[in-house]
Amino acid sequence: MHSLSSVLALLVTASIASPVAVEETQTLEARTADQYKRWDDMNPLAKRNVNPDTVNVLTPEQLTAQRNALLLAQSETAREAILFPNPPNASNDTFQFINNTVTPPTGGTIFLSTINNFPALGATGLAQAVGFVNPCGLNTPHWHPRANEFLTVVQGSLIGALILENDNGFGNVVGGPAPIIGALPQINTTLSNYTGMLFPKGLIHWQFNNECEPAVFVAGFDTPDPGRAEAARGFFSAEPDEVISASTGFSDFLTPAQIKGLRPTLTSSFTSIVESCAKKCGIPFE
Template identity: 80%
Template sequence: MQTITSILALLAAATMASPVAISEPQSLEARSIEYYKRFDDLNPLTKREVNPNTVNSLTPAQLEAQREALLLAQSETAREKILFPNPPNASNDTFQFINNTVTPPTGGSIVLSTVSNFPALGSTGLAGAVGFVNPCGLNTPHWHPRSNELLTVVQGTLIGALILENDSGFGNVVGAPPPVIGALPQINTTLTNYTGMLFPKGIIHWQFNPECEPAVFVAGLDNPDPGRAEAARGFFTAEPDEVVQASTGYSDYLTPQQIKELRPTLTSSFTSIVESCAKKCGIPFE
């Protein structure tokens, strides 16, 4: 009996000396930071060093001045003097695609080089992009109004998709084909390492990483100022609300109140992660 009493006393003393802490539930941001920290530790390829010798550090005013000077240059020699004032320095002729996808929570990021941030592209007819797509990241449906895009996956897996345009029937004209009602045809495929896909100018398209590993793509565009227009954001921005209601075909499908509540949540570029994929990959989602 004395032995049992002594054991109970020791247990009580240990409990008092080392109380069990009751942890507070983590916020979504805290859980996301913890997830991405583990993700980075397991995926060293997501950490890419920046080469300071290739980073163009011009201010916005300097970039504007360089764009104007290159636009006015009458010869290749004149252009070379603007781009390469201090040989062998190549900073005006290089562009650093910095990866910042590890900043939680995010579905990824696109780094785009255009005439706006890389004036050397001005007379070339070219632009470029590198996309760093986190697990379950979505590059939202969009189109480039002034450029074709050739996208190639260089790491991981992406689903690439484009939506075909409608050119059969405009209004209820007598003797003409009836207007198309319902969803438009979609073209989609799975892109793995070093597989490219063409997204024609003006066609709505998107990419999605369905896997639990990161993906990276590079893309070339045939206009130094390709532009980007968001499909959902552009559509739901229309006012008055009756314009959006009429476009859906049902006046009671979306109420004005629902439209007003939806507009502030619309995003550009990468959205947050896709819920069903996030659950599969164990990524914090709210």
């Protein structure tokens, strides 16, 4: 990701750019696009065909109506009548996972089936995600507030990591244990093809493809509404800025001005790509 200073410099440069500078920028963009095309041609695995014939054809209004009907159904017979009104049609009981970011510089995409877009899951206690992780793609640190996750790599390899809960202090309590200072313990491993890893409910975790070939994972959840909370985005969204700077333990570590500058750049799901890995793999990086 870009540093704050480089982002600010880019904004300043853009605001005073001359016609010549704009033309040079357009030429640079054309050269970069050509670099991406050459990289794709050399890496056929980076190209994943997107199936346009998806079975996820219900409108938001239809999804809401079906979800409400299933929640009100009091027997399995009633549920089956809603899900399978026209046998042998199984469209209400199938879900198409789609990879809609197939080439760099995207880090990848996650397609998640929950009660929101697949009402059939409502009474099952289940949800599922398929993640398409491009080379050097990072599934940013996050946690699921309502679900345990069991993730299995089905193509390529990923580094999987989670941050342990380890806090035995609640401030400077007289006679109590001293507050814990410093980083929390991290568990991490390389998940090769067909290797799974459990990410317990509520623990911050992430996955990173540090290889030059795409990876794919399938993840199951034990609730149809797992939720997702971004670690960085959640922390830096706090107000006022002094709350964040005080939380770091050093008031001059992150100033309110720096925090305010960071907020517009925060993302959810995948970041673009990790710069050091992109250089290793010969992926154009800006």
